[in-house]
Amino acid sequence: MTSPGPAGRKSTTREPIIQEPEAPEPEATRRAAGAAESSRANRGWWDRNADEYQVEHGTFLGDDRFVWGPEGLDEVEAELLGPPEELKGRDVLEIGAGAAQCSRWLAAQGARPVALDISHRQLQHALRIGGSFPLVCADAGALPFADGSFDLACSAYGALPFVADPRQVLREVRRVLRPGGRLVFSVTHPIRWAFPDEPGPEGLTVSASYFDRTPYVEQDEEGRAVYVEHHRTLGDRVRDVVASGFRLADLVEPEWPAWNTSEWGGWSPLRGNLIPGTAVFVCERD
Secondary structure: OOOOOOOOOOOOOOOOOOOOOOOOOOEEEEOOOOHHHHHHHHHHHHHHHHHHHHHHHHHHHOOOOOEOOOOOOEHHHHOOOOOHHHOOOOEEEEEOOOOOHHHHHHHHOOOEEEEEEOOHHHHHHHHHHOOOOOEEEOOOOOOOOOOOOEEEEEEEOOOHHHOOOHHHHHHHHHHHEEEEEEEEEEEEOHHHHHOOOOOOHHHHOOOOOOOOOOOEEEEOOOOOEEEEEOOOOHHHHHHHHHHOOEEEEEEEOOOOOOOOOOOEOOEOHHHHOOOOOEEEEEEEEO
């Protein structure tokens, strides 16, 4: 799962290599950002921040756990990709894999995962932790695989929140899936865009229009984007799925469990008990 704003049974004891200090704090704004700018900015952001991300969230994510979001919804219980016993021998593409925790869990079930991420540095963390499955550094909008290469595809907060054209990504995923294949992806619940990204009471008051699709951009002193996140309403997401050739089989909005007392950016027990933080889309390729 690779999302800085949103979210462990097992924590790695191998410490990541910490990179050099970051550049001056960027300016946060809302403005237009196209596909090329978004891709360039987010590749750079994840390369620069992968070490910090894995240090901060590695314990929650574990080394070989499949978590759909900061609430802690685990694929072991959710079975959104299907029963674990049916994953054996399946070819699975993980998009926005980060350190490939989900792929590692899939491999343990007997699946044949491929972990893809736009960030070379994130995939270095996947190498650090280990695993016998392929790692691919590529943009989700141009998947380097032949048609019909996979039975399943999954993405836990990977790629889709950060791309200007989600339909391009979804069409690419459909292309590489075999007929009858399933895609399951999680993103920040769209309603969260109307609230401040704060875990405390200040994050419970509407401060922006839910219908404002203007991207959130962090930019440097010269106005160049260094991080971009794109907002889609719930209806937009459904239309994107259908227009890309999928059938929406389920939409899961995980509730905040009592055991989870952690905070992750704007995700917290306080907010999670009142408003949804994650939306998980279960899609079928007919």
